[in-house]
Amino acid sequence: MHISEGILSGPVLASGIALAAAGTAIGLKKLDADRIPRAAILSAAFFVASLIHIPIGPSSVHLILNGIVGLILGWGAFPVILVALALQAVLFQFGGITTLGVNTVVMALPAVLGYYLFGRLVGRRARVSLPAAFACGAFSVFLGAVLVGAALAFTERHFLKAAALVVGAHVPVMIIEGIITAFCVAFLKKVQPEMLPGKR
C-alpha cells in the first residue's frame, strides 16, 4: 500500500504532509508517557509486518497491522506509523520520503477511524468483540486501499480503476488482518484487558 515517489502531484503531497503533521501533533498530545513502550512495540510490529509478503497472482502484497495499532493507541497511531514508515523508506525504499505524509495518512487515518467505530464494541463479550475486531482489521485495510485510490485519482488518474485494483489486490490481506486483529484482541482480553479501548 506504500505509494512510491514520482507518482503523486505536488498538491496531493502537500495535503498529505499537512494532514499527517496535524494527525501526528494530535497523536503526540494524546500519547502519555505510560503508553510509550506500548507505542514502541506496535511501531516495531508495524515496521516488521511490511516485510511479510503475500503473493497475489503475478504481484504480492504485505501485511499492514494498522487495525490493531488503531484499536490500542487511537490517535497515537499517527506518530507510531509515521516513524515506522520513515524507517521503511530509508532502509527498504518502501514508499518514499516525499510521499511519507500521504502514506502516513493512508494507513493511520483508517486506524483512527477503526478505533472510533469499533473501539467500544471490542470491550464487550467475545460474541461481539471478536467480530468487531475482525471488522476493524479488515475495514482499516479496505479504507487504506480506498485512500490510495483517492490519492491517485487526485493526481489525474482514474479513481475507480485504481481503487478497484488496490482493493482487489488487498482482499486476502483484509481477511488475514481481520483474523490477526481478532486473535490479538482475544489474547489481550485475557492477559491485559485494560489495553483495549472499551475496558479503559
Place this chain on the structure above:
Amino acid sequence: MRAYALFVLASLTIICGTSDAGAHGTAWKPLKDADLKAVSFKYSDGEPMAYAEVLVFSPQDPKVEHQNGRTDRHGKFAFCPDMPGTWRISASDGMGHLCQALVKIGPEAAYETIDDPEGHTTGGPSIQGSNLLKMMAGLSIIVNLAFVVQFFHRRGKVSRERA
C-alpha cells in the same frame, strides 16, 4: 459491348496484379541484438514487476510516449531506440508503485545506463546491507527513540514536581 467489357476487365486485372498488395499482408524478420535494448524492473524486495504498464519516452519528445506495453512475467521489457540520447522508461503496477529507468543511447547505439549498472532503486536513499540487518537497525532505532522520548517525559515530570 462485350469486347469493351472484356477490355476493361483485363485492364483492371493488369493494374491490380502489378500494384503493391503488401499493405494487407504481414511479414516479420528477426532484429539484431544491437537494435534491441532491454530493462528489468523489480520491487525493492527483489520480486519482479510482472505485467507492469510501461511507457517509453524518447529524447525528442518527453511528453508523448514513443512506445507503450507491459513487462513480461519476469519484469523485463525490450524496446528499439531510433536515436541517440537519454531515453526514459517508466513502469507502474497501477497500485502506487512506480519505477523510472534512464537509459543513455550513444551515437553508436551503445547500451549504457546513467546510474549504477547493477541496478537503480527509486524511492529514497539506499542503504546497503542484508534485509535482516536493516530490520534489526530499524527495530533498534524504534526502541532507542522510545527510550529517548520516555527519558525526556520523565525529566519534565521530575522538574515539574521539584518546582
